[in-house]
Amino acid sequence: MRNCQKIGEGVYGEVFLYRNQNGGTSVMKVIPIEGDLIVNGERQKKFDEILSEIVIAMELSNLRNNKKNNTSGFSEVQKVRCTQGNYPDRLLDLWELYDETRGSENDSPQVFPSDQLYIVLELTNGGRDLESFVFNNALQAFAMFKQTACALAVAESQLKFEHRDLHWGNVLLTSVDKNKTLRYRLNDKDVEVETHGVEIAIIDFTLSRIEFDGVVIFNDLSLDNELFAAQGDYQFEIYRLMQKSNGNEWQHFESYSNILWLHYVLDKAITSALRYKNTKTKVHRQYLAKLKKYADDILSYHSVVEFVTENFM
The missing domain is CATH 3.30.200.20 (Phosphorylase Kinase; domain 1)
Incomplete structure (x- = not known):
């Protein structure tokens, strides 16, 4: 100590x-x-x-x-x-x-x-959270998003996982070698992701849901009315959108909740919420445009597995 x-x-x-x-x-x-x-x-x-x-x-x-x-x-x-x-x-x-x-x-x-x-x-130690981390440019934010999506897809496939609270305090980042590549395996197929100098770790599973050995482990959010009453940040709207999507039945698997949280992450990346050092470069503008396109399209997918399979494999 x-x-x-x-x-x-x-x-x-x-x-x-x-x-x-x-x-x-x-x-x-x-x-x-x-x-x-x-x-x-x-x-x-x-x-x-x-x-x-x-x-x-x-x-x-x-x-x-x-x-x-x-x-x-x-x-x-x-x-x-x-x-x-x-x-x-x-x-x-x-x-x-x-x-x-x-x-x-x-x-x-x-x-x-x-x-x-x-x-x-x-x-x-997973590093600094998304709220306090300073990215070089939107290319690093793109790498962060791609890693987050791939990790969610893997857990979604294996454990029928929903995070249900993936706000920007629950995505951590560490700086790594810019040439480091991460390998994910999704339904027996490899997905390689370039880190561009940042590596993520997803934390805090207080509200999460999985299925393991035939048992559903979840938090019944229908008992917490205050969670759905808060106003302000888009985060609080996501709770209500999840509730609408699953009919306030929190035991069953609703993969769309992970899509909603990925849209939240994209929203932070393309607004002035995330902090970037170099915003005037061509690379920054190029990858900010990519993130905006994902933000426009992602809500049409039913699951993160579907999104990752179509866009990153």
């Missing part, structure tokens, strides 16, 4: 970054569970509620080892632990430093009692 820092937070808990034994960096999500204490204005999740998110995260992570449908585009789960006790002093110090420098919207973890249970998820 000597080189640890708090890097984020959510209603579910706190997120820390630390240097692991291999010399790289890992992300640690600390999520209180099973307690009666109201935390950050919400009741704590029960074990069975958090278990679904853990299973989804692990199955998506394991797609990097699958032969028929293969992708490394989802955050890699390194370890999952259930722990008990007072919040460690070191992590409390890091929480207070974050609160002083950036301002926290969460309650201080010092409120937790000595018998508090936590789930600790350790993940590979």
